[in-house]
Amino acid sequence: MYDVIVVGARCAGSPLALLLARRGHRVLVVDRATFPSDTVSTHYIHQTGLARLRDWGLLDRLVASGVPPIRNLIMSYTGIHIEGFADPIEGITEVYSPRRTVLDSILVDAARAAGAEILEGFTVQDVIFEDGRAAGIRGQFGDGPEQEFRGSFVVGADGRNSTIADKVGADFYRVVPASCFVYYSYFSGLDWGFQHRTGFNEQQIGTWPTNDGLNLLSLLRRREHFSAFRTDVENNFHAVYDEVVPELGEELRAKGKREENFRVMRYPDNYYRRSNGPGWALVGDAGYHKDPFTGWGITDAFVYAQLLADHLHEGLAGERPIDEAVAEYARLRDERSKSTFEFTCMISELLPLPPFFDSVLRAASQSPEYTKKFYGMIGGGIHSEEFFAPGHLEKLYEEVGTPRDKRLLTAA
Template sequence: MYDAIVVGARCAGSPVGMLLARQGHRVLVVDRATFPSDTISTHYIQQRGLARLRDWGLLDQVIATGVPPIGHMTVSYHDIVISGFAEPINGIDVTYAPRRTELDTILVEGARAAGAEVRENYTVRELIIEDGVVVGIRGAVAGGEVTEERARIVIGADGTNSFVADAVGAETYTKVGAECFVYYTYYSGLSHTEFHSRIGAGQQIGIWPTNDDRTLVAVMRKLDAYPDFRGDVENNFLSIARDIVPEFAEELVSKGKREDRFYPMRYPDNYRRQSFGEGWALVGDAAYHKDPLTGLGISDAFDYAALLAERVHEGLTGERPMTEALADYQRERDEKSQSGFEFTCSISTLELTPQLLAVFRALGSNEEYAKDFFAMIGGGMTGEEFFAPERIAKLLGATASA
């Protein structure tokens, strides 16, 4: 009998399993993958996410993989360019974008080191539900015999197509339609060591360094262009680079060497699902998902895995009723993620509202306020704080009088 079973061992599952195990709970973490294992991802971890890794004792391992630090960011919208970086956030003055083969393995091993039992190459076939309460799982390691494992709570950390969410009938209560699709790949031979997110007319390109002297290059277009785009991915990919950052496109062609295939991301709608019930909870993309344009997914997974672990601990120890603790988890997650969710849904249309356009224009000519913008992106300031009416009024007024 386990205290908790966690289904899914990546950016949300391994941390919640690790944190519960560190608090003395008996934890089983299962995943269909065998690690190291890759997965579709933006790779990017903001300062707040790195602070989590540091506090968990895992950041040095990530840095040791050789992933280069990022200390400067450029965000643009047509002719508006916002350039700079946030002041240190929780003592973190750079960001990183590690390959998931590296990051997820470190997280899995962190869960193991904490005392959690981790079963890789394991598929959950069924949730055990008795009198409306989830009490365990049935599943097997590939080629092995199906076994039954029971726990006081089963946590689904198994992504957007969550088996656990489907099995319990978790309802979606917030949904904003997806606007775009992404293709990305990796190049060697490029000089870019900074973070770029550049938006043009109905399209975007992202550029940032990752492990093994590779640069991740991603392009985004509106969904209606998907059928034509996939008919000639490479030329369409380069066309977006030429349209938005022609100097980079030239380097891509003359010096770059593509080292991998093109990875498509035709992701689901932005949503929030009911994330708890009798004997179960959801975390990570299983619970809450948004467009990858702002790259908040990994850091959010860390933050809300930590929050869920705190609330589950309260329920397991009898400090408060489990259902009450889990309801607080969902409420607090929704409150803390609201500004990031709204900003992501707005900017991922690749068309700024008049108000946001005015803000971007002002930021492009105001270095100090640009630092605040990057602080919001990095997690040192909430969206509510950054977009507070008095702050925006000062920004727009300072720009008008300059």
């Protein structure tokens, strides 16, 4: 009998298991994958997420993998160019974009070392209920016989197509339709650092260095172009780079060598899903998902896995009823993630910015100090309410000489 059964061993599940096991709880983690293995991902970890890895004693292992640090960010959006980096956030002065074969293995190994039992290659087919509460899981290894595992609590950390969410009947209560699709692959021969460029024709390119001397190159286009794009991915991929930043497109053709197949992310809608119930909870993309544009998937998985671990521990230790504690986790997750969710949904449409955001970001791009604040907000060190505070915006507009008729102070 386990205290907690976690389904899904990647960026939300293994940290949750690690933190619970370190507190003395008996934890089982199952995943249909075996590790190391790849998965479709943005790779990007914000400073806030890296601070979690450091606190868990895992950041040094990530750095030792050879993934290069990123200390300068270049972002452009429909004519607004912002280049710089945030001040240290929780002592973290850089960001990283590791391969998931590297990152997930570090997390799984750490959870196992902490005392969690890890079963790889196990596919969950159902959730066991007793007296109206989740009480275990049922599944199998490959084509083997069906097996059951019992636990006091079941957590779905099994991604956007969560089996656990489906089996417990977790309903969606906020859905924002997805706007884009993503193609990416890994290229050698380039040294572009981090680039996040959005053109005027509703398409975006992104580049960042990852493990093994490779650069991840991606693009986003609106969904209505998906069928036409997939008819000739190679040439269409190059064409988007040519159109968004012609000099990068030229260098890509001259020096870049694609080392792996293209991956495609045709993401589902942005959503919040009910993430707690009698004996169960959801964490990571299983309960809350947004477009990959802002790269917050991995970091949010870390942050809210830690939040859930804290609340599960309260319940398991008898400090308060466990369902009450987990309900508070879900409420706090929604409250704390709201601004990231809304900003991501807005900017990922690849459409012209609303006038207020255009005014603020255009001014911020002209101020080195406010550029740092912008990246501080993106990296999780400054709350959006602080960044967009009218008093701060007044000073920004005055600093950069924004015409008075362009000085918008509120989104309304």
